[in-house]
Every structure is written in C-alpha cells, then in structure tokens.
Amino acid sequence: MNHSLDKTFAALADPARRTMVERLVIGPATVSELALPLPMSLPAVMLHLKVLEDAGLVTSRKEGRVRTCRIEPEKLSLAERWVSARRIMWENSLDGLKAYLDGAKTEKKK
Amino acid sequence: MNHSLDKTFAALADPARRTMVERLVIGPATVSELALPLPMSLPAVMLHLKVLEDAGLVTSRKEGRVRTCRIEPEKLSLAERWVSARRIMWENSLDGLKAYLDGAKTEKKK
DNA sequence: GAGATAGTTAAGTAACTGCTTGACAGTTTG
DNA sequence: CAAACTGTCAAGCAGTTACTTAACTATCTC
Numbered sequence: 001m002n003h004s005l006d007k008t009f010a011a012l013a014d015p016a017r018r019t020m021v022e023r024l025v026i027g028p029a030t031v032s033e034l035a036l037p038l039p040m041s042l043p044a045v046m047l048h049l050k051v052l053e054d055a056g057l058v059t060s061r062k063e064g065r066v067r068t069c070r071i072e073p074e075k076l077s078l079a080e081r082w083v084s085a086r087r088i089m090w091e092n093s094l095d096g097l098k099a100y101l102d103g104a105k106t107e108k109k110k
Numbered sequence: 111m112n113h114s115l116d117k118t119f120a121a122l123a124d125p126a127r128r129t130m131v132e133r134l135v136i137g138p139a140t141v142s143e144l145a146l147p148l149p150m151s152l153p154a155v156m157l158h159l160k161v162l163e164d165a166g167l168v169t170s171r172k173e174g175r176v177r178t179c180r181i182e183p184e185k186l187s188l189a190e191r192w193v194s195a196r197r198i199m200w201e202n203s204l205d206g207l208k209a210y211l212d213g214a215k216t217e218k219k220k
Numbered sequence: 221g222a223g224a225t226a227g228t229t230a231a232g233t234a235a236c237t238g239c240t241t242g243a244c245a246g247t248t249t250g
Numbered sequence: 251c252a253a254a255c256t257g258t259c260a261a262g263c264a265g266t267t268a269c270t271t272a273a274c275t276a277t278c279t280c
Contacts (some may be wrong), residue, residue: 002125002128003125005122005123005125005128006122006123006124006125009119009120009122010119010120010123011118011121012115012119012192012193013115013116013119013120013123014116014267014268015112015113015115015116018112018115018192020147021196022196022275025196025197025199025203025207026199026203027203027204028205030227031226031227032225032226032227036224037199040268040269040270041269041270041271042226042227042228043227043228043229043230043269043270043271044268044269046228046269047267047268048268051267059178062227064226064276064278065226065227065275065276065277065278066225066226066227066277067154067226067227069178069201070205071205072255073197073200073201073206073209073247076193076196076197076200077193077197078244079193080190080193080194080197081188082122082128083187083190083193084184084190086131086186087135087137087183087186087187088192089135089136090135090181090183090186091183092243093137094133095137095138095180095181096135096183099183101124102276124237124238126238140256140257141257142255142256142257143258150238150239150240151239151240151241152256152257152258153239153240153241153257153258153259154239154240156237156257156259157237157238157239158238158262161237172257174246174247174248174256175245175246175247175248175255175256175257176247176255176256176257177256177257
C-alpha cells in the first residue's frame, strides 16, 4: 500500500514523466509521440515509461512495431486521496483551524 | 513552478517523510517527536526534514534547544491540484469517458 | 527484399540519495 | 558547574537514477 504511494509520487517527481502524463490524459499515445516534446534520447524516454508503468500509472501494448501507451488513472487518484486526506486532517487540527481563520480574515481585507 | 512540483512529489515519495507529514498534520512537533516512530538515526531524520523544508512542505523554528516543526499546507494542495486537474482532464477525454461509463456499468452490476 | 520506421538492449558514466557513526555545540536542570 | 538533553556537522559508503551512444531487432512500405 505505502510502497505503491512511494512509486507513484516518485514517478510524478520528474518533469519529463509529468509531461508524459499530461500528454496521456488527453488520450493514448505512442512512445515516439511521448518523446517528441522531451529533450532526450528515445532510450531515456523508454526508461521513464518503465518507471510510470512500474508505478501502475501507465499501461502499454505493442501492436506491430508500435507501442501504444495509455494512462491508468486509479493510481493517480490514490495519490490525490492521500494528499487531500492530509490536508483535511490539517484543516481539522487547531493549527489548521487557526490558519484557516486567519486566511479568511486576510481574504476579506482584499 | 514545475521545479516546485518536482520537490514536492519527491519529498512525498519517501515513507519516512510521509510519516513525518502525517504526524505534522495533527499539529506541530519537535525533531525528536518526528524521529520517534522512524527506524533510523536522528541525523537521518534531520536530512528528511531538510528535504521537506526544501520542498516548502514544512517550516521549523528553533527555540532554546528545541526545534519545532509545522506543516505548510500550500505546497500540499499545489500537488493535490496538479493531480486532480489531470484526473479531470482524463475524465473529459474520450478514453476517460469510455472508462467512466464502463465503470458505472460494472458498478451497477454489483 | 531493400530501406525506412519504431522500438529495444547493452554498456558505461556522472550525479544524487539515504543512510551510518563519531564528534561536537548550545541549553536547560540538579 | 556538571550532567543530561536536543540537535547539528562531517566524513564516508552503498545503492539508485538519469542519462548517453552504439548496435540491434522487428515490422511495415515500396
């Protein structure tokens, strides 16, 4: 469980991989399409793809000589839920409540 | 901007650091308190704390001989927003729409 | 079947991470 | 002041990450 979050967050920590994810949320893409905007060699892109697949964020299938990649959004929302749960916990804490109220006050001042 | 996300996600990719964050959303804590559940030396915890501070997820202040750490939730919600924006994009894509409808169907079957 | 296309493997390298132990510094407390 | 407490610095080490280039395989297209 935690191990899964490790890999998900680690995968998202790299700008090249986030760029790949940003492309894939629009729809499936080939390896070359993913590589297009990235300033690196194809083998390097393959390694990033492997990291994303290992994290379960992306799956791919090879048909003929083309590998088509698509996003796997469950791991994405797993990460989202972890973060939002912590933010909510913080909002329910005294520390967070105070900061929230202060924030609301300065918001009004605007 | 992207650089900030790099550090935030990288910081969250480590279980020790997530444990520290989980402690801090409850309220401020000292370095020793953060170290208590972690299976490592104090200097190691300091390094993790440095990573969290570098990412802007945590701030700390030393009073006397005690360093008190507290969470800084803005970076947390920055990461949250990046992920949720991508999930929403995916849901609006044909790929995501299809998967969503399929999901709703299997959900009904239950 | 020759050549272009799309991807893969291998080998090597430079930099970064995550830890350790040991020595040390500043701050209370008895 | 001496001892205990809380944290910090430094050196060093093992393992991982993020690439590179070069060579290769498999698949289409003409």
